[in-house]
Amino acid sequence: MTDRRHASGRAAEQHARNHLEQHGLRLLFQNWSCRCGELDLVMLDGDTVVFVEVRYRQHAAWGGALESVDSRKRAKISAAAHYFLQQQSRWASSPCRFDVVTMSAIDSSGHGLNWIQNAFDT
Secondary structure: OHHHHHHHHHHHHHHHHHHHHHOOOEEEEEEEEEOOEEEEEEEEEOOEEEEEEEEEEOOOOOOOOHHHOOHHHHHHHHHHHHHHHHHOHHHOOOOEEEEEEEEEHHHOOOOOOEEEOOHHHO
């Protein structure tokens, strides 16, 4: 089951990446890891560094994909992003934002993909 879950997560990340690239974003890193956590996608939108959290849920029994990005998860992503900017000094002075891409098993084809820009500002 874990292998299936990881495969579903990787497929969701690929769908999200393809969608964002079709909208003009450029991939910098995928699955960038550090001691603070992992950044699913780090992309460039013009001169803005975009930290993208991809959330896939097979069903919403325990809450939907967007609801799973709670304050604790946002803090972990923010810490990893801060560490990224320290390690990747090329991007340290660039504007940044946090986006979330959600999808479920029903819409894993990408048709129902939901891209929330500046998701942490709401």
